[in-house]
Amino acid sequence: LTTGAPYRRHMKNFVKNYSDSEIKVREATSNDPWGPSSSLMLEISDLTYNTVSLLEIMNMIWHRMNDQGKNWRHVYKSLTLLDYLIKNGSKKVIQHCREGLFNIQTLKDFHYIDEAGKNQGKCSLPRPVN
Template sequence: SKNYAKGFSEVQRKVRESTSNDPWGPSGTSMNEIAQLTFNKQDFLEIMDMIDKRLNDKGKHWRHVFKALLLLDYCIHVGSENVVVYSKGNLYVIKTLGEFQHIDEQGKDVGANGRLKYIY
């Protein structure tokens, strides 16, 4: 798999799998597992770094962005306090995502999913 070839850690692989381009969302089990890992300092740093990379993806990788938002939202509620602190410090990224827009092959604005999630 691509994750092994690029030398990602176990934690990074978990985040990448939860925020993949697959048409289904991340499972509650995997999000919970990642949220629990945020209580470990080293794991937390790797998780936030990977979420940050996913949030910065563009265009056809819109699912990376949408799923990273879902995962971040979950970790804010269930994970370590550090996730909240990190998110407050990087609010500009999340605010930008409030304007996230991507028109897919069918002409549908799939960014609306992310914007709705952001508003609530």
């Protein structure tokens, strides 16, 4: 019998009746300590050319971006995936980002201190030069 996070994720996908697109986004934005694979992000970007899949993908990304606390990797990986989709997916991804800009802007205040005392939500963007 399989146990652990992958098993729980599989069961939740089944119980919640997630679509193939939603399952792929959940996998790409999991709490696993490694980033989403480029092959998985490519599969998701290809799905953005389908109107129904695009909506499912973007809704799941917005949902994962709103996670907090110990699920900080959901947020981080959602931003990683979104960056990839903007560059490689349908142009409609950009339209969805414009419409959902509030979801991204709220992350300016995101923070999470892990068990080791490291701030996993600290923004490391360079400050603009005046």
